[in-house]
Amino acid sequence: MKHEAVIGLEIHIQLNSATKMFCDCANRPGNDPNTNICPVCLWMPGALPVLSREVLEKATMTCLALNCDIQSESAFDQKVYYYPDLPKGFQLSQAHKPLARHGWVEIQDEEGNPKKLRLHHVHMEEDVARLVHETEGRVPISLVDFNRAGTPLVEVVTEPEMRTPYDAMEFLKAIRNQVRYTGCAECSMESGTMRCDANISIRPAGTDQLNTKVEIKNMNSVHHVGDAIAYEIKRQIKSVKNNEPIVLHTRLWDPEKHVTTAMRAKFEGPCIPDPSVPTIALTKTWLKEMKSSLPEMPDQKVKRFVKDYSLIHDEAVLMGSERKLSEFFESVVKLGVQARMAAGWIATQFLPALKKHGESLKDTRITPERFAGLIKMVEKGDINSNSAKSVLEKFFNTDGTAEQIVEQFGFRQVSDTDELEKIVGKILSDNVSAVENYKNGNKKSIGFLVGQAMKASRGKANPKLVQQIIKNQLA
Amino acid sequence: MESKIFNYLSISTQPGIKGPMTGTDVAVESNISVADWPTDAYSPALENYSALEDATLVQRLRNAGAALKGQTYMGEFGLGLNNDTCGEAIKRGLSHAVLKIDTTGEARMAAAISGCFGFKPSYGLISRFGLIGLVPSMESCGILSSSLETISKAVFSMAGGDDTDPSMNQSGIDRAVEEFQHQDKFHDRPLTVGVVKDCCKAMDLNESKGFEQAVARLGKAGIQVKQIDIKDFALARTVHNVIGTVEASSSAGRFDSVRYGHRTGASVKSWNDMYIKSRGESFGPLVKAYLFQGGYFQYRNYNAFLDACRVRARLMEDMEKALETMDMILLPVSENSGVTLKKPDTVSDFYDTFSLTLIANLTGNPSITIPGPVRKNNAGPALQLIGKRFGDAGLLALAARIFDIHTGEI
Numbered sequence: 001m002k003h004e005a006v007i008g009l010e011i012h013i014q015l016n017s018a019t020k021m022f023c024d025c026a027n028r029p030g031n032d033p034n035t036n037i038c039p040v041c042l043w044m045p046g047a048l049p050v051l052s053r054e055v056l057e058k059a060t061m062t063c064l065a066l067n068c069d070i071q072s073e074s075a076f077d078q079k080v081y082y083y084p085d086l087p088k089g090f091q092l093s094q095a096h097k098p099l100a101r102h103g104w105v106e107i108q109d110e111e112g113n114p115k116k117l118r119l120h121h122v123h124m125e126e127d128v129a130r131l132v133h134e135t136e137g138r139v140p141i142s143l144v145d146f147n148r149a150g151t152p153l154v155e156v157v158t159e160p161e162m163r164t165p166y167d168a169m170e171f172l173k174a175i176r177n178q179v180r181y182t183g184c185a186e187c188s189m190e191s192g193t194m195r196c197d198a199n200i201s202i203r204p205a206g207t208d209q210l211n212t213k214v215e216i217k218n219m220n221s222v223h224h225v226g227d228a229i230a231y232e233i234k235r236q237i238k239s240v241k242n243n244e245p246i247v248l249h250t251r252l253w254d255p256e257k258h259v260t261t262a263m264r265a266k267f268e269g270p271c272i273p274d275p276s277v278p279t280i281a282l283t284k285t286w287l288k289e290m291k292s293s294l295p296e297m298p299d300q301k302v303k304r305f306v307k308d309y310s311l312i313h314d315e316a317v318l319m320g321s322e323r324k325l326s327e328f329f330e331s332v333v334k335l336g337v338q339a340r341m342a343a344g345w346i347a348t349q350f351l352p353a354l355k356k357h358g359e360s361l362k363d364t365r366i367t368p369e370r371f372a373g374l375i376k377m378v379e380k381g382d383i384n385s386n387s388a389k390s391v392l393e394k395f396f397n398t399d400g401t402a403e404q405i406v407e408q409f410g411f412r413q414v415s416d417t418d419e420l421e422k423i424v425g426k427i428l429s430d431n432v433s434a435v436e437n438y439k440n441g442n443k444k445s446i447g448f449l450v451g452q453a454m455k456a457s458r459g460k461a462n463p464k465l466v467q468q469i470i471k472n473q474l475a
Numbered sequence: 476m477e478s479k480i481f482n483y484l485s486i487s488t489q490p491g492i493k494g495p496m497t498g499t500d501v502a503v504e505s506n507i508s509v510a511d512w513p514t515d516a517y518s519p520a521l522e523n524y525s526a527l528e529d530a531t532l533v534q535r536l537r538n539a540g541a542a543l544k545g546q547t548y549m550g551e552f553g554l555g556l557n558n559d560t561c562g563e564a565i566k567r568g569l570s571h572a573v574l575k576i577d578t579t580g581e582a583r584m585a586a587a588i589s590g591c592f593g594f595k596p597s598y599g600l601i602s603r604f605g606l607i608g609l610v611p612s613m614e615s616c617g618i619l620s621s622s623l624e625t626i627s628k629a630v631f632s633m634a635g636g637d638d639t640d641p642s643m644n645q646s647g648i649d650r651a652v653e654e655f656q657h658q659d660k661f662h663d664r665p666l667t668v669g670v671v672k673d674c675c676k677a678m679d680l681n682e683s684k685g686f687e688q689a690v691a692r693l694g695k696a697g698i699q700v701k702q703i704d705i706k707d708f709a710l711a712r713t714v715h716n717v718i719g720t721v722e723a724s725s726s727a728g729r730f731d732s733v734r735y736g737h738r739t740g741a742s743v744k745s746w747n748d749m750y751i752k753s754r755g756e757s758f759g760p761l762v763k764a765y766l767f768q769g770g771y772f773q774y775r776n777y778n779a780f781l782d783a784c785r786v787r788a789r790l791m792e793d794m795e796k797a798l799e800t801m802d803m804i805l806l807p808v809s810e811n812s813g814v815t816l817k818k819p820d821t822v823s824d825f826y827d828t829f830s831l832t833l834i835a836n837l838t839g840n841p842s843i844t845i846p847g848p849v850r851k852n853n854a855g856p857a858l859q860l861i862g863k864r865f866g867d868a869g870l871l872a873l874a875a876r877i878f879d880i881h882t883g884e885i
Contacts, residue, residue, distance in 0.1 A: 043729045046508045046605040050641045089728015270773040275612035
């Protein structure tokens with residue numbers, strides 16, 4: 001029998017608000033342990049949680065970016081469980097009345113066709129403290145760091161509609177792109193600001209039954225999620241073939257050994273309405289305000305780039321894929337660079353160079369002004385593309401403009417016909433056999449001759465002119 | 476003598492601030508935070524815990540000139556009246572006012588028994604920041620005093636919005652504060668009082684007779700008495716029981732014995748074992764029973780909790796509707812004459828004591844008990860008034876008139 005997998009994801013996204021969810025402590029979990037704490041997030045007796053307005057706004061923006069229906073009324077519940085990372089015995093979460101329901105994101109499936117994946121709901125919840133287990137000593141010790149306690153999360157819960165690890169990975173990337181666009185969250189699985197648990201079950205292909213699921217945790221990258229799901233599907237199919245029952249439990253992904261191992265029975269504690277945090281009632285006016293402060297999202301942006309800048313679809317998708325990138329691209333265009341030229345140079349030269357230098361658009365010293373200056377010199381024929389690549393490389397180490405660097409390092413393109421004729425003359429007399437080949441009809445050897453001339457000019461010659469001059473001299 | 480009434484006495488009671496409360500001594504119980512005072516809610520679960528800062532309402536009393544006297548004795552987490560000395564402190568003139576968290580009617584009942592006034596303000600009028608209670612949605616800071624004027628001044632001083640308490644109701648607060656400045660308008664206007672049909676059903680014959688006589692006296696004094704029907708009145712006790720225990724079970728989760736409070740001396744195998752043993756040794760039998768019931772509804776019978784929430788919402792609506800056409804509702808304080816300071820053994824005993832006061836905690840209305848001719852440890856002759864939400868000032872003004880009639884001064 002052929003099996004298919006039923007995959008649902010639960011994704012926790014840490015919002016980047018200035019404060020924690022229910023108190024004024026800084027939302028910086030990475031600081032020295034227990035430095036961003038107060039009686040509220042330590043849950044000392046008598047302290048009361050007060051929901052941060054900024055957190056509510058950022059959570060709402062996140063939901064809007066995922067095409068959700070924001071609920072006019074939502075509320076916090078107490079998810080009751082006892083564990084040292086949660087010293088008040090319950091986590092404030094939204095179990096019964098989430099902030100948003102439904103919603104979808106679009107991915108491309110393995111055949112390249114667009115596919116909409118639906119969300120069940122999105123809710124807010126506070127994070128718990130971080131436990132650090134020191135097992136080295138004679139007596140193992142667990143330390144608790146409360147910097148993370150009470151930091152704001154939204155949890156995205158999907159419908160169980162994904163069928164392959166590929167779907168799941170694309171889904172995660174799509175969620176990440178959409179949410180990053182709003183500027184409300186960093187969404188990095190590597191640094192833990194986005195975390196993903198997967199629920200997986202299998203069934204005979206083509207049926208619509210929902211069988212007992214297994215939850216997997218501890219995947220620290222999009223690829224881990226794909227690998228873990230693929231492993232788990234195989235494991236379950238094998239179990240079913242061996243007539244072993246699938247039981248509801250939680251497994252951990254081991255990225256070193258590439259296996260999942262059983263951790264514990266899946267725990268579902270009670271959830272009761274929290275009596276202290278008031279019900280959140282959102283007015284239409286407020287929601288309208290939120291919608292209007294939402295930035296232009298990637299799909300709108302792609303359409304506009306195609307329409308306004310005559311980019312082809314794939315170029316527009318690439319330029320629109322990240323908010324910072326799209327802003328960089330538009331700034332360069334607004335500074336007078338032809339749009340497709342800008343997109344081409346950004347895609348093929350600038351982004352790979354950034355990656356090579358380990359920089360990002362956020363921290364690089366290459367501003368749109370400097371980059372536009374460079375491309376304009378190419379457009380005008382002041383430098384050729386080889387020199388432009390060299391200037392781009394120099395950009396990483398200095399703050400000079402393209403003009404300055406070109407002058408300083410003598411990158412200006414040689415378009416002076418007299419000078420080029422001299423160089424070409426020398427190349428033709430030095431490479432008699434190539435000239436013979438060309439004359440005998442091997443037109444390709446002109447490439448070799450142009451290369452030699454470029455080399456002789458130390459890369460500065462205008463290659464189009466050189467080719468023309470060679471053709472003229474050999475005609 | 477004082478050491479039998481006070482569990483803790485302040486070293487310096489002089490606040491040095493001139494204000495409406497200057498010259499007024501106020502005592503609290505040890506579940507109301509006063510910075511650096513031992514604040515253990517009379518439970519080993521908070522053993523040796525000192526409050527980090529003042530409760531907002533304590534800060535406001537200080538600013539109004541009140542002198543903080545000390546702490547009177549209380550039962551564990553204020554559950555029941557066992558061990559209480561707040562009423563005695565008033566009766567003996569050792570403090571002008573005592574603050575006591577009122578979750579089921581504790582402050583009002585203690586006052587009724589000892590022959591003074593006991594007031595529970597509207598929910599959302601006075602900040603709960605710094606109160607260590609078990610049932611957040613029902614608790615308010617109650618006040619005992621033999622002077623209605625002192626109660627009025629204290630409530631007015633403590634009332635007001637507070638960014639650290641999300642359950643405050645700003646528009647209600649504005650209305651209430653406004654009314655405190657015009658309390659005299661209640662002095663001689665015609666009054667209508669509602670009496671809940673069937674409220675005497677379960678009462679001792681003696682008690683119900685006493686209540687009927689009290690109602691008759693009001694009628695004779697020219698107050699219009701109307702019968703009202705609050706459909707779910709008889710369910711209030713059960714509703715409070717279900718919601719109260721559920722909230723308590725969650726609230727008590729934070730008493731984990733790690734950062735403060737009693738920690739077991741027994742050898743333990745794991746952190747979970749440590750929690751269980753420490754909590755088992757900390758909580759007394761009544762608190763345990765109360766928390767167990769909450770755990771039952773949380774884990775095993777959530778639907779009962781949902782039903783209770785629905786009935787509570789209906790009770791709130793009915794109460795509000797009834798109070799649209801009258802000034803206040805009149806109720807006995809207790810169903811039976813046997814209410815004393817004795818320790819309740821079971822949750823059911825506990826609710827027996829407060830069956831008629833708890834409705835104001837469920838609905839969030841202000842409520843006051845006014846003493847009758849004093850009988851030892853007996854709430855019987857006292858009356859309970861329930862006012863409109865945020866009509867605290869009016870209720871306190873009217874309580875003075877009802878008191879005069881009730882005690883035969885008019």
